[in-house]
Amino acid sequence: MVNLSAKQILLISITAVTGIVILSGYFIDDPVLINLRAIILQWTIILAAVALLVGVINLISVHFSKVITRKRSSIYSLVILVSFFITLIVGALYGPTNHLSLWIFNYVQLPIETSLLGITAVILILAAIRMLNRRPNTLSIIFLFVAVIIMVGTVSIPWLEPSLLAEARDWILRIPVTGGARGIIIGIALGTIATGLRVLMGADRPYEN
């Protein structure tokens, strides 16, 4: 028997009642219930946005205290604060779709995002080589063999027979990958359902921290 405080019981009740109302809306076709579910979801969208704002404020306060106390590598925190406040001021004054906000998005955020995706290529290739070096077993070889077939079958290489590789790639994607991916997706769905139900029943209480 788990001993719960009055506060814990209150929190679990809030979670369970909210969850039951929303879940009932999925499976019971009652107009009152559907309307109540829509109102709760509307409030949740607003509160999730406020929670995200709390997260941003927390991030900024942590870096602000690092700069104030002049901790090690506080120069990076200063960079975060400067870039944050420039974006915030421009966005607050002119809105997120103004040409100045879009300038920041197009010439600062987009090049960094694309470059990060670009260096992922180098990191993935290095990781594949390292895996083959450290774990040269059957599964590693199958993994890399399939990856090479899919890649070579997708792009056209002049000296290779294109239709054969494309057919091999299509067969791999249509049969074993469909089956494997379906197993993984069903597994993820089952895990999600189990975790969600644990939260709704109060076995896991992430809101207490």
Added chain:
Amino acid sequence: MSLVNNISTDLLGVIVGLILTLCIFSYIFGDNVLFRLGINIFIGVTAGYIAVVIWHSVILPQLIGPISTWDGSITNFVKLIIPLILSILLLLKIFPRLSSFGSPVMAFIVGAGAATIVGGAVVGTFLPQITASINLFDPQIQNSSSELIWLLIIESSFILIATLSTLIYFHFSARPNSRGSPKRAALIETIAGIGRFFIAVTFGALFAGVLLASISAFVERWDFIISVFLSIFHL
């Protein structure tokens, strides 16, 4: 004058983009100051942009706007005042001493989020995937296909074996063996071995997809760098 301004802001943007791209690409030589500068600029800009988008797309139109244009209806007042009070309580999470006032609101968000995710997983993922697995053996669908029936049945069986063995691989219930260490049943272990093969094939295909996407981004960035340098030196 505005044309000159546009040209100069675009030129400045290209130079800023070039510098930031080179900062991020410097990671190829290992973790360094330039890469960290680029990453921290990215964190700051993203956090600022998120704050602005949240304010303009959610909080202003869905909370502050309707309150400022309240029509006098009590029902609407209740619908608006509750999220406002809950938002204020949630904002108290910023202050460590008052953060416990935000816990009921977090419980509300977690409850709504968990139920939405469970509902979405059942209706949007679990049932469609099970239906797709059943439909593989639907005679009507098989008859409408141009492929040979026996070939379709073999392929469908192969897909079903892949699905089941992959699922069984994640079955981690085990009993202690004679030495006391946990071990899965022999049948489960054998099927899990087949599942491991299909997982390796699936992850290989996913790896190829991600690698192709990142190579495209890598090529696009190098194309950008080279074209900027060519235009600077008028080549």
